[in-house]
Amino acid sequence: MRTDDLITLLSQTPPRRPPLRLSLAVVVAIAVTMVVNTLVLGLRPDIAMPPLSMAYKSVVLLTLAVIAGGILARVARPVATAGQGVIAAVLFALLVAGSLGWEWSHAAPTAILHSFVLPNFPFCLGAVTIYGAAAAGALTGLMRFYAPADERRAAAAIGFAAAAAGAVGYSIHCPIDSPSFVVVAYGLPIAWVTLASRMLLVRLIRW
Amino acid sequence: MGLLLTELVPLLRRYCASQLARYGRGDWAEDMVQEIMLTVHLKLHTYDDAMPFLAWLYAVAKHKIIDALRRERMHHVPLEEAADVVDGGGEAPLAQRDLAQLLAQLKPPAGEIIQALKVEGASVKALAAQYGMSESNIKIVVHRGLRRLAEMMAKERA
Known part of the structure:
Protein backbone atom coordinates (compact mmCIF):
# COMPACT_ATOMS: atom_id res chain seq x y z
CA MET A 1 0.00 0.00 0.00
CA ARG A 2 1.31 3.44 -0.85
CA THR A 3 1.42 5.96 1.95
CA ASP A 4 -0.66 8.40 -0.08
CA ASP A 5 -3.38 5.74 -0.45
CA LEU A 6 -3.38 5.23 3.27
CA ILE A 7 -3.69 8.95 3.92
CA THR A 8 -6.67 9.10 1.55
CA LEU A 9 -8.21 6.10 3.21
CA LEU A 10 -7.78 7.47 6.71
CA SER A 11 -8.95 10.96 5.80
CA GLN A 12 -12.20 9.46 4.51
CA THR A 13 -12.70 7.48 7.69
CA PRO A 14 -14.63 9.24 10.43
CA PRO A 15 -12.63 9.56 13.64
CA ARG A 16 -13.27 6.94 16.25
CA ARG A 17 -15.58 7.82 19.11
CA PRO A 18 -13.58 7.92 22.35
CA PRO A 19 -14.10 4.83 24.51
CA LEU A 20 -15.44 4.91 28.06
CA ARG A 21 -13.06 6.81 30.34
CA LEU A 22 -11.07 4.43 32.50
CA SER A 23 -11.76 6.34 35.72
CA LEU A 24 -15.46 6.11 34.95
CA ALA A 25 -15.04 2.41 34.21
CA VAL A 26 -13.70 1.92 37.75
CA VAL A 27 -16.86 3.57 39.12
CA VAL A 28 -18.94 1.23 36.95
CA ALA A 29 -16.90 -1.74 38.22
CA ILE A 30 -17.63 -0.70 41.81
CA ALA A 31 -21.35 -0.37 41.09
CA VAL A 32 -21.54 -3.71 39.28
CA THR A 33 -19.58 -5.47 42.03
CA MET A 34 -21.92 -4.01 44.65
CA VAL A 35 -25.00 -5.21 42.79
CA VAL A 36 -23.55 -8.69 42.21
CA ASN A 37 -22.38 -8.86 45.80
CA THR A 38 -25.81 -7.85 47.10
CA LEU A 39 -27.53 -10.44 44.93
CA VAL A 40 -25.09 -13.28 45.59
CA LEU A 41 -23.79 -12.75 49.13
CA GLY A 42 -26.19 -10.22 50.59
CA LEU A 43 -25.54 -7.15 52.69
CA ARG A 44 -23.93 -7.11 56.12
CA PRO A 45 -26.48 -7.61 58.91
CA ASP A 46 -26.06 -4.13 60.42
CA ILE A 47 -26.33 -2.25 57.12
CA ALA A 48 -29.55 -0.53 58.23
CA MET A 49 -27.75 1.02 61.24
CA PRO A 50 -24.12 1.04 60.10
CA PRO A 51 -21.50 1.58 62.80
CA LEU A 52 -18.98 4.39 62.50
CA SER A 53 -16.28 1.81 61.79
CA MET A 54 -18.03 0.96 58.53
CA ALA A 55 -17.70 4.57 57.44
CA TYR A 56 -13.96 4.29 58.14
CA LYS A 57 -13.67 1.13 56.05
CA SER A 58 -15.71 2.64 53.22
CA VAL A 59 -13.61 5.82 53.18
CA VAL A 60 -10.36 3.85 53.12
CA LEU A 61 -11.45 1.51 50.33
CA LEU A 62 -13.12 4.24 48.26
CA THR A 63 -10.02 6.43 48.58
CA LEU A 64 -7.91 3.52 47.38
CA ALA A 65 -10.23 2.95 44.42
CA VAL A 66 -10.11 6.65 43.50
CA ILE A 67 -6.30 6.65 43.63
CA ALA A 68 -6.21 3.44 41.57
CA GLY A 69 -8.64 4.88 39.01
CA GLY A 70 -6.50 8.00 38.70
CA ILE A 71 -3.36 5.96 38.17
CA LEU A 72 -5.12 3.80 35.59
CA ALA A 73 -6.30 6.83 33.62
CA ARG A 74 -2.82 8.37 33.62
CA VAL A 75 -0.89 5.29 32.52
CA ALA A 76 -3.26 4.64 29.61
CA ARG A 77 -1.73 7.32 27.39
CA PRO A 78 1.46 7.32 25.33
CA VAL A 79 2.71 10.33 27.28
CA ALA A 80 2.13 10.05 31.00
CA THR A 81 0.56 13.21 32.39
CA ALA A 82 1.56 14.73 35.71
CA GLY A 83 -0.74 14.00 38.61
CA GLN A 84 -1.07 14.25 42.35
CA GLY A 85 -0.58 10.48 42.73
CA VAL A 86 2.36 10.65 45.12
CA ILE A 87 0.64 13.14 47.45
CA ALA A 88 -2.55 11.07 47.42
CA ALA A 89 -0.61 7.87 48.12
CA VAL A 90 1.25 9.47 51.03
CA LEU A 91 -1.98 10.83 52.54
CA PHE A 92 -3.60 7.43 52.12
CA ALA A 93 -0.66 5.67 53.79
CA LEU A 94 -0.86 8.14 56.68
CA LEU A 95 -4.59 7.49 57.05
CA VAL A 96 -4.06 3.72 57.16
CA ALA A 97 -1.03 3.95 59.46
CA GLY A 98 -2.92 6.29 61.80
CA SER A 99 -5.90 3.95 62.02
CA LEU A 100 -3.64 0.94 62.62
CA GLY A 101 -1.80 2.82 65.35
CA TRP A 102 -5.06 3.87 66.97
CA GLU A 103 -6.39 0.31 66.91
CA TRP A 104 -3.25 -1.30 68.35
CA SER A 105 -3.11 1.30 71.12
CA HIS A 106 -6.78 0.90 72.09
CA ALA A 107 -7.60 -2.79 71.57
CA ALA A 108 -6.11 -5.98 72.97
CA PRO A 109 -3.96 -7.88 70.47
CA THR A 110 -6.02 -11.03 71.02
CA ALA A 111 -9.19 -9.14 70.09
CA ILE A 112 -7.55 -7.80 66.94
CA LEU A 113 -6.16 -11.17 65.94
CA HIS A 114 -9.42 -12.94 66.68
CA SER A 115 -10.97 -11.70 63.43
CA PHE A 116 -8.30 -13.56 61.46
CA VAL A 117 -9.44 -16.95 62.73
CA LEU A 118 -13.04 -16.36 61.73
CA PRO A 119 -14.30 -17.88 58.45
CA ASN A 120 -14.65 -14.31 57.13
CA PHE A 121 -10.90 -14.06 56.59
CA PRO A 122 -10.43 -16.68 53.84
CA PHE A 123 -13.81 -15.69 52.44
CA CYS A 124 -12.69 -12.06 52.11
CA LEU A 125 -9.49 -13.16 50.40
CA GLY A 126 -11.39 -15.28 47.91
CA ALA A 127 -14.24 -12.87 47.23
CA VAL A 128 -12.03 -9.82 46.63
CA THR A 129 -9.79 -11.92 44.38
CA ILE A 130 -12.74 -13.16 42.31
CA TYR A 131 -14.35 -9.74 42.01
CA GLY A 132 -10.97 -8.21 41.21
CA ALA A 133 -10.21 -10.79 38.53
CA ALA A 134 -13.59 -10.27 36.87
CA ALA A 135 -13.20 -6.49 36.89
CA ALA A 136 -9.63 -6.86 35.58
CA GLY A 137 -11.01 -8.76 32.59
CA ALA A 138 -13.41 -5.94 31.79
CA LEU A 139 -10.80 -3.22 32.26
CA THR A 140 -8.36 -5.12 30.06
CA GLY A 141 -10.91 -5.09 27.24
CA LEU A 142 -11.27 -1.36 27.65
CA MET A 143 -7.53 -0.74 27.90
CA ARG A 144 -7.13 -2.25 24.41
CA PHE A 145 -8.68 0.95 23.05
CA TYR A 146 -6.00 3.02 24.79
CA ALA A 147 -2.27 3.35 24.22
CA PRO A 148 -0.27 2.94 27.42
CA ALA A 149 3.31 4.14 27.32
CA ASP A 150 4.46 1.35 29.63
CA GLU A 151 2.38 -1.79 29.15
CA ARG A 152 3.68 -3.54 32.28
CA ARG A 153 2.75 -0.58 34.43
CA ALA A 154 -0.65 -0.36 32.72
CA ALA A 155 -1.27 -4.08 33.31
CA ALA A 156 -0.43 -3.68 37.00
CA ALA A 157 -2.66 -0.59 37.19
CA ILE A 158 -5.54 -2.62 35.73
CA GLY A 159 -5.17 -5.25 38.46
CA PHE A 160 -4.81 -2.63 41.18
CA ALA A 161 -7.87 -0.65 40.10
CA ALA A 162 -9.95 -3.79 39.49
CA ALA A 163 -9.13 -5.33 42.86
CA ALA A 164 -9.71 -2.01 44.65
CA ALA A 165 -13.12 -1.77 42.97
CA GLY A 166 -13.84 -5.38 43.95
CA ALA A 167 -12.84 -4.63 47.54
CA VAL A 168 -15.27 -1.69 47.71
CA GLY A 169 -18.06 -3.84 46.28
CA TYR A 170 -17.37 -6.70 48.67
CA SER A 171 -17.06 -4.45 51.73
CA ILE A 172 -20.82 -3.99 51.98
CA HIS A 173 -21.09 -7.70 52.80
CA CYS A 174 -18.23 -8.12 55.27
CA PRO A 175 -19.14 -7.06 58.83
CA ILE A 176 -15.55 -6.82 60.11
CA ASP A 177 -14.20 -3.26 60.07
CA SER A 178 -11.01 -3.66 62.09
CA PRO A 179 -8.23 -1.62 60.39
CA SER A 180 -5.78 -4.52 60.76
CA PHE A 181 -8.27 -6.90 59.19
CA VAL A 182 -9.01 -4.49 56.35
CA VAL A 183 -5.33 -4.01 55.60
CA VAL A 184 -4.59 -7.74 55.49
CA ALA A 185 -7.82 -9.30 54.20
CA TYR A 186 -8.35 -6.67 51.51
CA GLY A 187 -4.75 -5.67 50.96
CA LEU A 188 -3.48 -9.17 50.18
CA PRO A 189 -5.93 -9.92 47.35
CA ILE A 190 -5.39 -6.43 45.94
CA ALA A 191 -1.65 -7.09 45.97
CA TRP A 192 -1.80 -10.46 44.28
CA VAL A 193 -4.38 -9.43 41.69
CA THR A 194 -2.07 -6.49 40.87
CA LEU A 195 0.94 -8.79 40.60
CA ALA A 196 -0.90 -11.41 38.54
CA SER A 197 -2.23 -8.72 36.20
CA ARG A 198 1.24 -7.33 35.71
CA MET A 199 2.47 -10.76 34.65
CA LEU A 200 -0.51 -12.00 32.65
CA LEU A 201 -2.16 -9.02 31.00
CA VAL A 202 0.79 -7.37 29.28
CA ARG A 203 0.37 -9.35 26.07
CA LEU A 204 -3.33 -8.54 25.92
CA ILE A 205 -2.93 -4.76 25.99
CA ARG A 206 -0.10 -4.37 23.49
CA TRP A 207 -0.99 -1.86 20.81
CA MET B 1 -7.54 14.52 9.24
CA LEU B 94 3.87 -4.12 2.72
CA ALA B 95 5.01 -1.13 0.75
CA GLN B 96 4.86 -3.36 -2.33
CA ARG B 97 1.54 -4.85 -1.64
CA ASP B 98 -1.56 -4.12 -3.49
CA LEU B 99 -4.16 -2.48 -1.32
CA ALA B 100 -6.85 -4.81 -2.56
CA GLN B 101 -4.82 -7.87 -1.65
CA LEU B 102 -4.36 -6.58 1.86
CA LEU B 103 -7.99 -5.63 2.31
CA ALA B 104 -9.11 -9.02 1.00
CA GLN B 105 -7.62 -10.58 4.11
CA LEU B 106 -10.05 -8.69 6.32
CA LYS B 107 -13.19 -10.38 7.51
CA PRO B 108 -16.01 -9.60 5.03
CA PRO B 109 -17.46 -7.12 4.48
CA ALA B 110 -14.82 -4.91 6.18
CA GLY B 111 -12.45 -5.07 3.21
CA GLU B 112 -15.20 -4.23 0.73
CA ILE B 113 -16.46 -1.34 2.84
CA ILE B 114 -13.01 0.15 3.32
CA GLN B 115 -12.30 -0.33 -0.37
CA ALA B 116 -15.57 1.40 -1.29
CA LEU B 117 -14.77 4.31 1.00
CA LYS B 118 -11.27 4.64 -0.39
CA VAL B 119 -11.46 3.77 -4.07
CA GLU B 120 -14.99 4.71 -4.95
CA GLY B 121 -15.28 7.54 -2.49
CA ALA B 122 -18.61 6.20 -1.27
CA SER B 123 -20.23 7.91 1.68
CA VAL B 124 -20.90 6.22 4.99
CA LYS B 125 -24.60 6.83 4.45
CA ALA B 126 -24.60 5.11 1.06
CA LEU B 127 -22.67 2.15 2.41
CA ALA B 128 -25.05 1.86 5.33
CA ALA B 129 -27.95 1.59 2.88
CA GLN B 130 -26.05 -0.82 0.61
CA TYR B 131 -25.10 -3.23 3.40
CA GLY B 132 -28.29 -2.84 5.42
CA MET B 133 -26.36 -1.58 8.42
CA SER B 134 -26.61 1.56 10.51
CA GLU B 135 -24.06 4.32 9.90
CA SER B 136 -22.61 3.65 13.35
CA ASN B 137 -22.09 0.01 12.46
CA ILE B 138 -20.35 0.96 9.23
CA LYS B 139 -17.98 3.18 11.22
CA ILE B 140 -17.37 0.36 13.71
CA VAL B 141 -16.64 -2.09 10.87
CA VAL B 142 -14.20 0.41 9.32
CA HIS B 143 -12.43 1.05 12.63
CA ARG B 144 -12.14 -2.64 13.40
CA GLY B 145 -10.89 -3.24 9.88
CA LEU B 146 -8.25 -0.56 10.28
CA ARG B 147 -7.18 -2.01 13.60
CA ARG B 148 -6.92 -5.45 12.02
CA LEU B 149 -4.95 -3.89 9.17
CA ALA B 150 -2.52 -2.44 11.71
CA GLU B 151 -2.15 -5.85 13.36
CA MET B 152 -1.56 -7.49 10.00
CA MET B 153 1.15 -4.95 9.19
CA ALA B 154 2.77 -5.60 12.56
CA LYS B 155 2.63 -9.38 12.13
CA GLU B 156 3.91 -9.14 8.60
CA ARG B 157 7.00 -7.36 9.81
CA ALA B 158 7.54 -9.90 12.59
Whole structure:
Protein backbone atom coordinates (compact mmCIF):
# COMPACT_ATOMS: atom_id res chain seq x y z
CA MET A 1 0.00 0.00 0.00
CA ARG A 2 1.31 3.44 -0.85
CA THR A 3 1.42 5.96 1.95
CA ASP A 4 -0.66 8.40 -0.08
CA ASP A 5 -3.38 5.74 -0.45
CA LEU A 6 -3.38 5.23 3.27
CA ILE A 7 -3.69 8.95 3.92
CA THR A 8 -6.67 9.10 1.55
CA LEU A 9 -8.21 6.10 3.21
CA LEU A 10 -7.78 7.47 6.71
CA SER A 11 -8.95 10.96 5.80
CA GLN A 12 -12.20 9.46 4.51
CA THR A 13 -12.70 7.48 7.69
CA PRO A 14 -14.63 9.24 10.43
CA PRO A 15 -12.63 9.56 13.64
CA ARG A 16 -13.27 6.94 16.25
CA ARG A 17 -15.58 7.82 19.11
CA PRO A 18 -13.58 7.92 22.35
CA PRO A 19 -14.10 4.83 24.51
CA LEU A 20 -15.44 4.91 28.06
CA ARG A 21 -13.06 6.81 30.34
CA LEU A 22 -11.07 4.43 32.50
CA SER A 23 -11.76 6.34 35.72
CA LEU A 24 -15.46 6.11 34.95
CA ALA A 25 -15.04 2.41 34.21
CA VAL A 26 -13.70 1.92 37.75
CA VAL A 27 -16.86 3.57 39.12
CA VAL A 28 -18.94 1.23 36.95
CA ALA A 29 -16.90 -1.74 38.22
CA ILE A 30 -17.63 -0.70 41.81
CA ALA A 31 -21.35 -0.37 41.09
CA VAL A 32 -21.54 -3.71 39.28
CA THR A 33 -19.58 -5.47 42.03
CA MET A 34 -21.92 -4.01 44.65
CA VAL A 35 -25.00 -5.21 42.79
CA VAL A 36 -23.55 -8.69 42.21
CA ASN A 37 -22.38 -8.86 45.80
CA THR A 38 -25.81 -7.85 47.10
CA LEU A 39 -27.53 -10.44 44.93
CA VAL A 40 -25.09 -13.28 45.59
CA LEU A 41 -23.79 -12.75 49.13
CA GLY A 42 -26.19 -10.22 50.59
CA LEU A 43 -25.54 -7.15 52.69
CA ARG A 44 -23.93 -7.11 56.12
CA PRO A 45 -26.48 -7.61 58.91
CA ASP A 46 -26.06 -4.13 60.42
CA ILE A 47 -26.33 -2.25 57.12
CA ALA A 48 -29.55 -0.53 58.23
CA MET A 49 -27.75 1.02 61.24
CA PRO A 50 -24.12 1.04 60.10
CA PRO A 51 -21.50 1.58 62.80
CA LEU A 52 -18.98 4.39 62.50
CA SER A 53 -16.28 1.81 61.79
CA MET A 54 -18.03 0.96 58.53
CA ALA A 55 -17.70 4.57 57.44
CA TYR A 56 -13.96 4.29 58.14
CA LYS A 57 -13.67 1.13 56.05
CA SER A 58 -15.71 2.64 53.22
CA VAL A 59 -13.61 5.82 53.18
CA VAL A 60 -10.36 3.85 53.12
CA LEU A 61 -11.45 1.51 50.33
CA LEU A 62 -13.12 4.24 48.26
CA THR A 63 -10.02 6.43 48.58
CA LEU A 64 -7.91 3.52 47.38
CA ALA A 65 -10.23 2.95 44.42
CA VAL A 66 -10.11 6.65 43.50
CA ILE A 67 -6.30 6.65 43.63
CA ALA A 68 -6.21 3.44 41.57
CA GLY A 69 -8.64 4.88 39.01
CA GLY A 70 -6.50 8.00 38.70
CA ILE A 71 -3.36 5.96 38.17
CA LEU A 72 -5.12 3.80 35.59
CA ALA A 73 -6.30 6.83 33.62
CA ARG A 74 -2.82 8.37 33.62
CA VAL A 75 -0.89 5.29 32.52
CA ALA A 76 -3.26 4.64 29.61
CA ARG A 77 -1.73 7.32 27.39
CA PRO A 78 1.46 7.32 25.33
CA VAL A 79 2.71 10.33 27.28
CA ALA A 80 2.13 10.05 31.00
CA THR A 81 0.56 13.21 32.39
CA ALA A 82 1.56 14.73 35.71
CA GLY A 83 -0.74 14.00 38.61
CA GLN A 84 -1.07 14.25 42.35
CA GLY A 85 -0.58 10.48 42.73
CA VAL A 86 2.36 10.65 45.12
CA ILE A 87 0.64 13.14 47.45
CA ALA A 88 -2.55 11.07 47.42
CA ALA A 89 -0.61 7.87 48.12
CA VAL A 90 1.25 9.47 51.03
CA LEU A 91 -1.98 10.83 52.54
CA PHE A 92 -3.60 7.43 52.12
CA ALA A 93 -0.66 5.67 53.79
CA LEU A 94 -0.86 8.14 56.68
CA LEU A 95 -4.59 7.49 57.05
CA VAL A 96 -4.06 3.72 57.16
CA ALA A 97 -1.03 3.95 59.46
CA GLY A 98 -2.92 6.29 61.80
CA SER A 99 -5.90 3.95 62.02
CA LEU A 100 -3.64 0.94 62.62
CA GLY A 101 -1.80 2.82 65.35
CA TRP A 102 -5.06 3.87 66.97
CA GLU A 103 -6.39 0.31 66.91
CA TRP A 104 -3.25 -1.30 68.35
CA SER A 105 -3.11 1.30 71.12
CA HIS A 106 -6.78 0.90 72.09
CA ALA A 107 -7.60 -2.79 71.57
CA ALA A 108 -6.11 -5.98 72.97
CA PRO A 109 -3.96 -7.88 70.47
CA THR A 110 -6.02 -11.03 71.02
CA ALA A 111 -9.19 -9.14 70.09
CA ILE A 112 -7.55 -7.80 66.94
CA LEU A 113 -6.16 -11.17 65.94
CA HIS A 114 -9.42 -12.94 66.68
CA SER A 115 -10.97 -11.70 63.43
CA PHE A 116 -8.30 -13.56 61.46
CA VAL A 117 -9.44 -16.95 62.73
CA LEU A 118 -13.04 -16.36 61.73
CA PRO A 119 -14.30 -17.88 58.45
CA ASN A 120 -14.65 -14.31 57.13
CA PHE A 121 -10.90 -14.06 56.59
CA PRO A 122 -10.43 -16.68 53.84
CA PHE A 123 -13.81 -15.69 52.44
CA CYS A 124 -12.69 -12.06 52.11
CA LEU A 125 -9.49 -13.16 50.40
CA GLY A 126 -11.39 -15.28 47.91
CA ALA A 127 -14.24 -12.87 47.23
CA VAL A 128 -12.03 -9.82 46.63
CA THR A 129 -9.79 -11.92 44.38
CA ILE A 130 -12.74 -13.16 42.31
CA TYR A 131 -14.35 -9.74 42.01
CA GLY A 132 -10.97 -8.21 41.21
CA ALA A 133 -10.21 -10.79 38.53
CA ALA A 134 -13.59 -10.27 36.87
CA ALA A 135 -13.20 -6.49 36.89
CA ALA A 136 -9.63 -6.86 35.58
CA GLY A 137 -11.01 -8.76 32.59
CA ALA A 138 -13.41 -5.94 31.79
CA LEU A 139 -10.80 -3.22 32.26
CA THR A 140 -8.36 -5.12 30.06
CA GLY A 141 -10.91 -5.09 27.24
CA LEU A 142 -11.27 -1.36 27.65
CA MET A 143 -7.53 -0.74 27.90
CA ARG A 144 -7.13 -2.25 24.41
CA PHE A 145 -8.68 0.95 23.05
CA TYR A 146 -6.00 3.02 24.79
CA ALA A 147 -2.27 3.35 24.22
CA PRO A 148 -0.27 2.94 27.42
CA ALA A 149 3.31 4.14 27.32
CA ASP A 150 4.46 1.35 29.63
CA GLU A 151 2.38 -1.79 29.15
CA ARG A 152 3.68 -3.54 32.28
CA ARG A 153 2.75 -0.58 34.43
CA ALA A 154 -0.65 -0.36 32.72
CA ALA A 155 -1.27 -4.08 33.31
CA ALA A 156 -0.43 -3.68 37.00
CA ALA A 157 -2.66 -0.59 37.19
CA ILE A 158 -5.54 -2.62 35.73
CA GLY A 159 -5.17 -5.25 38.46
CA PHE A 160 -4.81 -2.63 41.18
CA ALA A 161 -7.87 -0.65 40.10
CA ALA A 162 -9.95 -3.79 39.49
CA ALA A 163 -9.13 -5.33 42.86
CA ALA A 164 -9.71 -2.01 44.65
CA ALA A 165 -13.12 -1.77 42.97
CA GLY A 166 -13.84 -5.38 43.95
CA ALA A 167 -12.84 -4.63 47.54
CA VAL A 168 -15.27 -1.69 47.71
CA GLY A 169 -18.06 -3.84 46.28
CA TYR A 170 -17.37 -6.70 48.67
CA SER A 171 -17.06 -4.45 51.73
CA ILE A 172 -20.82 -3.99 51.98
CA HIS A 173 -21.09 -7.70 52.80
CA CYS A 174 -18.23 -8.12 55.27
CA PRO A 175 -19.14 -7.06 58.83
CA ILE A 176 -15.55 -6.82 60.11
CA ASP A 177 -14.20 -3.26 60.07
CA SER A 178 -11.01 -3.66 62.09
CA PRO A 179 -8.23 -1.62 60.39
CA SER A 180 -5.78 -4.52 60.76
CA PHE A 181 -8.27 -6.90 59.19
CA VAL A 182 -9.01 -4.49 56.35
CA VAL A 183 -5.33 -4.01 55.60
CA VAL A 184 -4.59 -7.74 55.49
CA ALA A 185 -7.82 -9.30 54.20
CA TYR A 186 -8.35 -6.67 51.51
CA GLY A 187 -4.75 -5.67 50.96
CA LEU A 188 -3.48 -9.17 50.18
CA PRO A 189 -5.93 -9.92 47.35
CA ILE A 190 -5.39 -6.43 45.94
CA ALA A 191 -1.65 -7.09 45.97
CA TRP A 192 -1.80 -10.46 44.28
CA VAL A 193 -4.38 -9.43 41.69
CA THR A 194 -2.07 -6.49 40.87
CA LEU A 195 0.94 -8.79 40.60
CA ALA A 196 -0.90 -11.41 38.54
CA SER A 197 -2.23 -8.72 36.20
CA ARG A 198 1.24 -7.33 35.71
CA MET A 199 2.47 -10.76 34.65
CA LEU A 200 -0.51 -12.00 32.65
CA LEU A 201 -2.16 -9.02 31.00
CA VAL A 202 0.79 -7.37 29.28
CA ARG A 203 0.37 -9.35 26.07
CA LEU A 204 -3.33 -8.54 25.92
CA ILE A 205 -2.93 -4.76 25.99
CA ARG A 206 -0.10 -4.37 23.49
CA TRP A 207 -0.99 -1.86 20.81
CA MET B 1 -7.54 14.52 9.24
CA GLY B 2 -6.04 14.07 5.78
CA LEU B 3 -4.26 17.42 6.03
CA LEU B 4 -2.90 16.53 9.45
CA LEU B 5 -1.60 13.18 8.22
CA THR B 6 -0.09 14.75 5.12
CA GLU B 7 1.74 17.24 7.32
CA LEU B 8 2.96 14.48 9.60
CA VAL B 9 4.39 12.19 6.95
CA PRO B 10 7.68 14.07 6.36
CA LEU B 11 8.26 14.33 10.11
CA LEU B 12 7.56 10.66 10.61
CA ARG B 13 9.69 9.62 7.64
CA ARG B 14 12.69 11.49 9.03
CA TYR B 15 12.12 10.19 12.55
CA CYS B 16 11.60 6.56 11.50
CA ALA B 17 14.52 6.59 9.09
CA SER B 18 16.92 7.97 11.69
CA GLN B 19 15.76 5.68 14.47
CA LEU B 20 15.58 2.51 12.39
CA ALA B 21 18.89 3.16 10.64
CA ARG B 22 20.59 2.81 14.03
CA TYR B 23 19.43 -0.81 14.06
CA GLY B 24 20.15 -1.55 10.41
CA ARG B 25 16.45 -1.41 9.58
CA GLY B 26 16.28 1.77 7.54
CA ASP B 27 14.29 -0.13 4.90
CA TRP B 28 11.40 -0.46 7.32
CA ALA B 29 10.85 3.28 7.48
CA GLU B 30 7.96 3.54 5.02
CA ASP B 31 6.10 0.62 6.58
CA MET B 32 6.61 2.09 10.01
CA VAL B 33 5.28 5.45 8.83
CA GLN B 34 2.13 3.71 7.62
CA GLU B 35 1.75 1.72 10.81
CA ILE B 36 2.21 4.85 12.90
CA MET B 37 -0.35 6.77 10.85
CA LEU B 38 -2.88 4.00 11.38
CA THR B 39 -2.14 4.10 15.08
CA VAL B 40 -2.47 7.89 15.15
CA HIS B 41 -5.88 7.53 13.53
CA LEU B 42 -7.03 4.81 15.95
CA LYS B 43 -5.57 6.27 19.15
CA LEU B 44 -6.05 9.97 18.57
CA HIS B 45 -8.44 10.13 21.51
CA THR B 46 -5.53 9.38 23.86
CA TYR B 47 -4.00 12.74 22.96
CA ASP B 48 -4.39 15.17 25.82
CA ASP B 49 -4.74 18.65 24.30
CA ALA B 50 -3.02 20.17 27.34
CA MET B 51 0.18 18.52 26.07
CA PRO B 52 2.21 19.33 22.93
CA PHE B 53 0.96 17.27 20.00
CA LEU B 54 4.43 16.41 18.73
CA ALA B 55 5.39 14.95 22.11
CA TRP B 56 2.39 12.63 21.81
CA LEU B 57 3.18 11.81 18.19
CA TYR B 58 6.82 10.96 18.86
CA ALA B 59 5.80 8.87 21.90
CA VAL B 60 3.49 6.85 19.64
CA ALA B 61 6.19 6.56 16.98
CA LYS B 62 8.83 5.51 19.49
CA HIS B 63 6.51 2.88 20.94
CA LYS B 64 5.74 1.39 17.53
CA ILE B 65 9.39 1.32 16.51
CA ILE B 66 10.48 -0.35 19.74
CA ASP B 67 7.63 -2.81 19.43
CA ALA B 68 8.59 -3.70 15.86
CA LEU B 69 12.25 -4.14 16.76
CA ARG B 70 11.35 -6.24 19.80
CA ARG B 71 9.07 -8.47 17.74
CA GLU B 72 11.71 -8.90 15.11
CA ARG B 73 14.27 -9.87 17.72
CA MET B 74 11.86 -12.34 19.29
CA HIS B 75 11.11 -14.04 16.01
CA HIS B 76 14.44 -14.36 14.28
CA VAL B 77 17.77 -13.61 15.72
CA PRO B 78 19.96 -16.52 14.61
CA LEU B 79 23.34 -14.84 14.40
CA GLU B 80 24.31 -16.55 11.16
CA GLU B 81 21.24 -15.10 9.48
CA ALA B 82 21.68 -11.62 10.83
CA ALA B 83 23.92 -10.51 7.96
CA ASP B 84 21.37 -11.72 5.41
CA VAL B 85 18.62 -9.86 7.14
CA VAL B 86 20.57 -6.62 7.15
CA ASP B 87 22.14 -6.95 3.71
CA GLY B 88 19.14 -8.48 2.02
CA GLY B 89 17.88 -4.99 1.73
CA GLY B 90 14.65 -6.58 2.90
CA GLU B 91 12.30 -4.94 0.44
CA ALA B 92 9.60 -3.58 2.68
CA PRO B 93 6.93 -6.22 2.17
CA LEU B 94 3.87 -4.12 2.72
CA ALA B 95 5.01 -1.13 0.75
CA GLN B 96 4.86 -3.36 -2.33
CA ARG B 97 1.54 -4.85 -1.64
CA ASP B 98 -1.56 -4.12 -3.49
CA LEU B 99 -4.16 -2.48 -1.32
CA ALA B 100 -6.85 -4.81 -2.56
CA GLN B 101 -4.82 -7.87 -1.65
CA LEU B 102 -4.36 -6.58 1.86
CA LEU B 103 -7.99 -5.63 2.31
CA ALA B 104 -9.11 -9.02 1.00
CA GLN B 105 -7.62 -10.58 4.11
CA LEU B 106 -10.05 -8.69 6.32
CA LYS B 107 -13.19 -10.38 7.51
CA PRO B 108 -16.01 -9.60 5.03
CA PRO B 109 -17.46 -7.12 4.48
CA ALA B 110 -14.82 -4.91 6.18
CA GLY B 111 -12.45 -5.07 3.21
CA GLU B 112 -15.20 -4.23 0.73
CA ILE B 113 -16.46 -1.34 2.84
CA ILE B 114 -13.01 0.15 3.32
CA GLN B 115 -12.30 -0.33 -0.37
CA ALA B 116 -15.57 1.40 -1.29
CA LEU B 117 -14.77 4.31 1.00
CA LYS B 118 -11.27 4.64 -0.39
CA VAL B 119 -11.46 3.77 -4.07
CA GLU B 120 -14.99 4.71 -4.95
CA GLY B 121 -15.28 7.54 -2.49
CA ALA B 122 -18.61 6.20 -1.27
CA SER B 123 -20.23 7.91 1.68
CA VAL B 124 -20.90 6.22 4.99
CA LYS B 125 -24.60 6.83 4.45
CA ALA B 126 -24.60 5.11 1.06
CA LEU B 127 -22.67 2.15 2.41
CA ALA B 128 -25.05 1.86 5.33
CA ALA B 129 -27.95 1.59 2.88
CA GLN B 130 -26.05 -0.82 0.61
CA TYR B 131 -25.10 -3.23 3.40
CA GLY B 132 -28.29 -2.84 5.42
CA MET B 133 -26.36 -1.58 8.42
CA SER B 134 -26.61 1.56 10.51
CA GLU B 135 -24.06 4.32 9.90
CA SER B 136 -22.61 3.65 13.35
CA ASN B 137 -22.09 0.01 12.46
CA ILE B 138 -20.35 0.96 9.23
CA LYS B 139 -17.98 3.18 11.22
CA ILE B 140 -17.37 0.36 13.71
CA VAL B 141 -16.64 -2.09 10.87
CA VAL B 142 -14.20 0.41 9.32
CA HIS B 143 -12.43 1.05 12.63
CA ARG B 144 -12.14 -2.64 13.40
CA GLY B 145 -10.89 -3.24 9.88
CA LEU B 146 -8.25 -0.56 10.28
CA ARG B 147 -7.18 -2.01 13.60
CA ARG B 148 -6.92 -5.45 12.02
CA LEU B 149 -4.95 -3.89 9.17
CA ALA B 150 -2.52 -2.44 11.71
CA GLU B 151 -2.15 -5.85 13.36
CA MET B 152 -1.56 -7.49 10.00
CA MET B 153 1.15 -4.95 9.19
CA ALA B 154 2.77 -5.60 12.56
CA LYS B 155 2.63 -9.38 12.13
CA GLU B 156 3.91 -9.14 8.60
CA ARG B 157 7.00 -7.36 9.81
CA ALA B 158 7.54 -9.90 12.59
